[in-house]
Amino acid sequence: MSSSETILLVEDSPDDALATQRAFKKAGLANPIRHCTDGDQALDYLFRRGEFTDAEANPLPGLILLDLNLPGTNGVEVLAQIKQDDTLSKIPVIVLTTSSDERDINDCYTNGANSYVVKPVDFPGFLEAIQRLTDFWFEIVVLPKGE
């Protein structure tokens, strides 16, 4: 995955979104980040519906960071729809959430999540988690080619 590919961040908490973006920056990632604040918006973006019909302006992301606790369509449902679509299912989805509940973890892996990360409360811990993720997904993993 190249540094030009878009990262889609689905996060309703502006504080967490801020922290995430800050962490990416700190980790030295230059990829453009698109931020959706709820599940329905994220699905509209990914399926190019509503305000996101312009393919040029709204490129498909190379990585999706998905919070589970979303208003409206929740994270697990968003994940399920992504993984049921032939094209979208190839995009790695990293679930980034507060819950360390086993049921939530199981639900996510069952629905095809590629990683599951519990957000640490302290920022240094958060930063480290993001760093490791990006190391893994951007440096190590070879992903199937997009269109």
Place this chain on the structure above:
Amino acid sequence: MLSVATLVIGLLATVIAYVAVQTREKQLIETQFTFDASQRLRAIERNVEANLAVLESISAFYGSSEVVERDEFAGFAKAMLKDRPTIHAVEFAPRVDAAGRELHEQTTQAEGFDGYVIRELAEDGSTIPAGERDVYFPVNFIEPMPANEAALGLDMLNEPTRGEALKSAVQNGTIVGTAPIQLVQKNTWAFLAFVPVYHKSPDPPTDDPDATPDIRTLADAQGVVLCVIPYETLVADTLGDRMGGGIALAITDQSPTGDDVKVYSAAPAGEDTASDALSHRSRIIVAGRRWLISFISTNRYVDRHRTLAPLGSLVIGSLVTLLFTGLMWTTAGRTSLIEAIVEQRTHELKETNDALEREITTRNELESELINKTNEFQQVFDSAPSMIWYKAKDGRFLMVNRAAANAAGRTVREMIGKTDHDIYPRYADQYIADDREVMATAESKLGIEEPHLVSGGGRRWVRTDKVPFVEDEEVIGIIIVASDITDRVEAEQALRKADERLNLALRSSGVGTWDRHIAEDRIVWDDYMPPLFGLEPGEFDGTQDGLLALIHPDDRQRAADEITVALREDIEYESEYRVVWPDKSVHVLTSRGRVYRDGVGQPVRMTGVCFDVTDTKLAEQALRESEHRFRQLAENISEVFWITDAEAKRILYISPAYETVWGRPTQTLYDDSRAWIDSIHADDRQRVADAFKNDAARGRYDQEYRVVRPDESVRWVRDRGFPVKDEAGQVVRIAGIAHDITDRKRAAEVLAKQAERLVQTNAELKRSNEELDAFAYIASHDLKEPLRGLSHYASFLVEDYGDQLEGDGKQYIASLTRLCNRMESLIDSLLYYSRVGRTELAVEPTDLSTTVDDVLERVRPSLDERGVEVRVPRPLPTVKCDAARIGEVFANLITNASKYNDKDEKWVEVGFKSPDERGDLGPDAPRLNDGAIVFYVRDNGVGIPADRRDKVFEMFRRLHGRDKFGGGTGAGLTIVQKIVRRHGGDIWIDSTEGNGTTFYFTLEPA
């Protein structure tokens, strides 16, 4: 002249001989006929007697039973009628008076004879419901019933023919037959024979003081037993195959009034009676009726018995005379006319020769005819079914018929000239002895019943008639006729055996009879009396004093008085007294009898029966005691004990507790058993009535229902019933118990309400727990998010503006971060706690040694750091648990134990106690399941003060300062407790402050 005289004398002699032989033959045939007729007559007489004996037996059967039921009658009568085809039916007609008619008819209808009414004969011979009479004797029991239904209900008294015989039978106590009647059931002549059945103790005939004691009135009769005998059946049954035999038979009933009725007349098929036929008439008395029985021979009879002897003697006599005369003639002629006839001699001789030749030819022809006739005679002789022998005086057989030869397994020819010794060696001596007697006395010996061996047929019984054959007043031989009577003899033997059995039964029934002759003061006992008194036959002296001496002293005077009273007051004698046997044992006897008086009312004799009632008395006493005990029990228990009849139509007993429970007097129930069902609550009534009807007789009736008392209060009752059966398995009673279960019912209702409330409370509690768990989960997540923000912004602040902050500012931000971290661990603990409550346990047999090894490996660094020694004295067992959760329990307890310790040598011991080695588990130990295994984690740490022991399991409760002993969230033990409890176990602590702590918890074995 001489030859003429010879011829005349010879022919005369021949004619005389012919007449003599013919007369002799006629006499023989007449004798034979009389003999045949007598045989038939005897057979009829015997058969009638045998059949009437059936009536006697049934009458005796009535005499020995208190009440004879329809079934008993049918069974007994059926047995008696076996092999008695002569009797068309046996019936019982009870005496029914006008007042009892309706009940009688209803009772019989209830026995399954719908529409039964007493009937009488109409003029046209049909039956109609009987008019009103004072008394009836309707036929009520009939055996066999099929084909005789028409007689059911027919009144025997009010039809003159039957009524006359019935009255006579009752008055005289004997069997009395009716005049011939046309049967209702069958269009033929028959007669009925009645025998009375009296009441057991007939009332003294007070209404008729002039009646002698022997004359009974209709009122004395309980009923009559009667049988129906058709004359035709009687004859057919008696004579059977012998019916014909060339003899016609007629029976005429001769009424004393002179009205003769020919009730039976029959001749053998195709045979006529000639005008000069032989006849024989006899009168016999049958059940008080006079019968004239006529026998008339048919032509065939005479033909069959006629022989060729007279003709033979005539022919042969004439021939001999002619020959002799011819010879005389020739001889005389030669003497006087010798020369004159010389020339003619050859011619005459020739003529004589020719005549002789002719005569010889004629004689030969006659002889061959004679032989033919003799063969014919032998054929007739042979066709007789009886065995016939004609023996010479020396015992040799001169003639034998085929029946006799066949029976001996020989031919007729073989037997001629032989003797009894040759043919019948087994019984020859006996036969010959009889023969000699007959020949010696010249008198017939008839009806000898003797055994006779038949070739291939074994031993048969024959009835033999021996008739001397007399010629010129001299016995020259003997004629023997024997017929097979094996069937009859065997029947008689069977009858004799039955008699013996009856006798035996009488003897074993122990009924003795006595006869007291008043004038002579003499008491005569039969053989069955002495054993009743424990005496040998002959030991009793036959006096009144002797009798009283045998009676128990306490009863003696009374017994004597009772005899005196019976003699004086003309009442039925009945006395019950004890007797003392020679062996000192005491027995109770009942003696019953009646007194016979002379014309002026003086007692002459007193006769009666006596029997031992000791057993009955003992049984009665036992029954009384048993009943007494039952009543005592039934009347004192609080349960209601009840008994009804088999149909539950009538209450036979209800214990007094009924009045308490039902609030009604028991009498109302005795008066009307429906009072019970009416007392049941309307909502329960139908159910209980149905259950009782369906289940009571099967022993399954068990119902709880409400009873409404007269004061409207309601009681709950449990009522059970079961059938009481007799020996034959018939339900005779239904008994049951009802008891008041109101208190129990009310308690049960309260309990049910409480249980319902408990279920509700449980459900609420469960819901509230679930809500709490869900709340904890959601709250934890939602709490974390702002916390994370807080922490992040603190970091951003330091990163972006750290250089602008003073020393205190930096310190505050560090504290902010630390507090956030602490808050996070609290929330995580809460989250984990809620998860322990929510998630399913993965329970399976787990080797805890392995689990604890894993745990120790995981916490080893912190143990080593603190210098704690962990001891596991013996391998831990395998239990059923969720391995991961129990691992957390051990981890938590071991960590805790290692943490709170200030000793120099710190140790933690992990072990268990099986159910049989529990010992002292501390003051807080709860009650344990029998199989539970107790695990413990013990340390030599700081210990927990007694007043705080119950606080250690509270959420976030810390007993020590936050930073003392390494800190913690204070949720660990709460989670441990929750895990153990979710496994169904208990957890508790035993500890002394400063001296270590032991955590105990239990798990179920695998």
